[in-house]
Amino acid sequence: MNRLSLIPARIARAGLLALAALLVLNLVSPPAGVAAAAGQGYGLKIFRVESALYPFVHVYLRTFDQDMQPLVNLNVLNIGVMVEGRAYDPKKRQYLIQPILNREEATRSVLVLDTGKGMQNADFEAMVRAAARFIDAKRPQDQVALLALDNSPEGYSLLSNFEREPATLGRRLADLQPRADKVRLYDGVAAAMQLAAGAVGGGSSSSDVDYTVSSSIVVLSNGRDDDSAITRSDLMTRISGLKIPVPIYTLSFTGSEERDQRNLQALAKNSFGKHYRITAGYDTITRNIEEIQTIMQNDYVLTFRSYIPVDGGRHNVKIGVEYPTGSGIMYYDSSTFEALEPPTFPRVLEAQQKIDQVIPAIREDELYLKNPYAPGAAAAPAGK
Numbered sequence: 001m002n003r004l005s006l007i008p009a010r011i012a013r014a015g016l017l018a019l020a021a022l023l024v025l026n027l028v029s030p031p032a033g034v035a036a037a038a039g040q041g042y043g044l045k046i047f048r049v050e051s052a053l054y055p056f057v058h059v060y061l062r063t064f065d066q067d068m069q070p071l072v073n074l075n076v077l078n079i080g081v082m083v084e085g086r087a088y089d090p091k092k093r094q095y096l097i098q099p100i101l102n103r104e105e106a107t108r109s110v111l112v113l114d115t116g117k118g119m120q121n122a123d124f125e126a127m128v129r130a131a132a133r134f135i136d137a138k139r140p141q142d143q144v145a146l147l148a149l150d151n152s153p154e155g156y157s158l159l160s161n162f163e164r165e166p167a168t169l170g171r172r173l174a175d176l177q178p179r180a181d182k183v184r185l186y187d188g189v190a191a192a193m194q195l196a197a198g199a200v201g202g203g204s205s206s207s208d209v210d211y212t213v214s215s216s217i218v219v220l221s222n223g224r225d226d227d228s229a230i231t232r233s234d235l236m237t238r239i240s241g242l243k244i245p246v247p248i249y250t251l252s253f254t255g256s257e258e259r260d261q262r263n264l265q266a267l268a269k270n271s272f273g274k275h276y277r278i279t280a281g282y283d284t285i286t287r288n289i290e291e292i293q294t295i296m297q298n299d300y301v302l303t304f305r306s307y308i309p310v311d312g313g314r315h316n317v318k319i320g321v322e323y324p325t326g327s328g329i330m331y332y333d334s335s336t337f338e339a340l341e342p343p344t345f346p347r348v349l350e351a352q353q354k355i356d357q358v359i360p361a362i363r364e365d366e367l368y369l370k371n372p373y374a375p376g377a378a379a380a381p382a383g384k
Helices: 014-019 121-136 166-174 187-197 232-240 258-270 285-298 346-358
Strands: 003-006 023-029 042-053 056-065 078-081 095-101 106-114 143-149 156-163 212-221 246-252 272-276 300-305 314-322 329-340
Touching: 003 014, 042 095, 042 212, 042 314, 042 329, 042 346, 056 212, 056 314, 056 329, 056 346, 078 300, 106 156, 106 187, 106 285, 121 143, 121 166, 121 212, 121 285, 143 166, 143 187, 156 166, 187 212, 187 232, 187 314, 212 258, 212 285, 232 258, 232 314, 246 258, 246 285, 246 329
Parallel strands: 106 143, 106 212, 212 246, 246 272
Antiparallel strands: 003 023, 042 056, 056 300, 078 314, 095 300, 143 156, 314 329
């Protein structure tokens, strides 16, 4: 088993080098087995493709079963890769797949915290503890922002921009009090979406910038919206229109009405997130928070070697997942990548060299699966 760690090209220059200041790989042969899915339904979503180390292409994808849980322990036997319609032969070792959990790329999360007077004292204290648990459970490179629904003219206040340091985030949490007369839930979630789509920052405690690959929103509230400037319908339209999906995970507390619970359920379902209802005993909060972290850290990175010559154009890639192995049923998602020539900076060349050792070049005529029934292939064997 080869174990290889690639250090990202952290380059402070703008422009082309922003593409190269990306990709941290821990290229480890994945385990051979797969766990059974929680249910028969599953799917996948490609949410990012990077070609900064071309001919090596990184495809970031999210998988889920019918309970919105990630498919765990995927390996090349579960994965099909097609470039411009032609399927790679998995036996040729021209691609590999890894979970984000085992890599250095960062994730970003926005915690939306309800400080309305409608939050009972026990609910409010449980909410703050849950936010603290979320911060404690993140990886060192992951970033968290805190947004409070309060009495400000906008209906919310940004307590902390994206920050990696747990102590700094903890001090911001300690200042929270349930004093808001009205809660503008939809305005706050819309602001969180805008924040998640904004520029990446390393936080006040960091002098460098991590490459972040995904963003999520976690809403802790009773689900009540008093007087937002946008309606629920407007917010749902914005969520559906996002080019890069931002899942919303919602934790709702017991004091809310059924209508308010449905508000939070709708936010989660429309964004491919998940809704959790917190009971009066608060006995599920820790488990719910840990589950959200598990989901976020089990997105996957698929790395493949492209053999398309550099032409500056965009080319089609389709990824399929068969789960469990041998079931014969595959679900696909498609995207595109650029065939471009990266700048020859030392760290870029170093990163390419290390990936090349794990995914060495082969002759192109050996690369693809050969289906005798495909148009243009040799004649299929005659039926009996």
